[in-house]
Amino acid sequence: MEHHAWHSKVIGEKTVSKLKKHGFEAFFFSTKEEAVEHISAQFFPGLKVAFGGSLTARQLGLRELAKISDCVIIDHGLPDLSENERLDIMRQELMSDLFISSSNAITLDGSIVNADGYGNRVAAMIFGPRKVIVVAGINKVVENEEAAMSRLKNTAAPMNMKRLNRETPCSIDGICHDCNAEERGCRAYTILRRRPAPTPTQVIIIGENLGM
Template sequence: MTEHHVWHSKVIGEKAVSKLKKHGFDAFFFSTKEEAIKHISAQFSPGLKVAFGGSLTARQLGLRELAKISDCVIIDHGLPDLSENERLDIMRQELMSDVFISSSNALTLDGSIVNADGYGNRVAAMIFGPRKVIIVAGINKVVDNEEAALSRLKNTAAPMNMKRLNRDTPCAIDGICHDCNAEERGCRAYTILRRRPAHTPTQVIIIGEDLGM
C-alpha cells in the first residue's frame, strides 16, 4: 500500500469514526490490523464468554485464537462438524455472550451500519443480547451513504459470501443481486443502525486495510 493509499484510508476512516461517535458508538480507527488486534485482545480475560458472528474479518485477524489463548469461553456456530440443530443452539447462546464480535457488510461516512442476514442471528446480536458488541471492518467496507451501502451489500458482499458458502443462488453464479426467492438466499433480514442500540455498548473498529468481503 502506497503512502497515498495510507493517507486516504486514514482520512476516510477517521471521518466515518467521527460520525459514528456522534451517533453514540464507541468508534476507533487503526491504520493497521496489528494495532486493532492489540486493542481488541486487551479486552479478553479468562472466563469471558466471547461469541463470533461468522465473520471472515475476525478470522483474518485471528481473534478466535487470541480469545482462546486468553482462556475465554468461545461461542462459535462456525465450528466444523456441527449438526443444524447444534448450530442453531449455539446461535441462541451467542445472544447471551459477554462480547459478540462480528463485522459489517457496510459502514457509511455519515455514521450508519448496514447489514443483511440470512438467519438473523448476527444482526439480532448486534442490536440486543450480548453485554458488549465489537464490530470490526476494513476500510473497503466504508461507503458514502446508505444507498451506496445497500448497493455494496447486494452486488459485492452478498454474492461473494454466497460463493464462499457454496450457496445455490443466482448471485453466486453471475456476481450480481437478482432479489431472488432462492431457498438458500442469504439476504433475508436487513438492518440499518443509525444510532447505537439503547442498551448495547457497541465498539466500531475501522482498520485502514482491506479485510473481509
C-alpha cells in the same frame, strides 16, 4: 505518508467521528496489528466471547487470541455441527459477554448496514450480548446508505454466497437478482443509525482491506 494509507486514514477518521456522534465508541487503526492489540486487550479468562461468522475476525485471528486468553468461546462456525447444534449455539451467542462481528457496510455519515440469512448476527448486534465489537476494513466504508445497499447486494452477498457454495443466482453471475432461491442469504436487513440503547458497542475501522 503513502497515498493509499493517507486516504484510508482520512476516510476512516471521518467515519469514526460520525459514529461517535451517533453514540458508538469508535476507533480507527491504520493496521490490523494495532486493531488486534486493542481488541485482545479486552479478553480475560472466563469472558464468554461469541463470533458472528465474520471472515474479518478470522483474518485477524481473534478466535485464537480469545482462546489463548482462556475466554469461553461460543462459535456456531465450528465444523461437524448438526443444524440443531448450530442453532443452539446461535441462541447462546445472544447471551455472550462479548459479541464480535463485522459489517457488510459502514457509511461515512455513521450508519451500520447489514443483511443476514438467519438473523442471528444482526439480532446480536442489536440486543442480547453485554457488549458488541464491530470490526471492518476500510473497504467496507461507503458514502451513504444507498451505496451501502448496493455494496451489500452486489459485492458482499455474491462473494459470501460463492464462499458458502450456495445455489443462488448471485453466486453464478456476481450480481443481485432479489431472488427467491431457497438458499438465499439476504433475508433480514438492518440499518443502525444510532447505537442500540442498552448495548455498549465499539466500531473499529482498519485502514486495510479485510473481509468481503
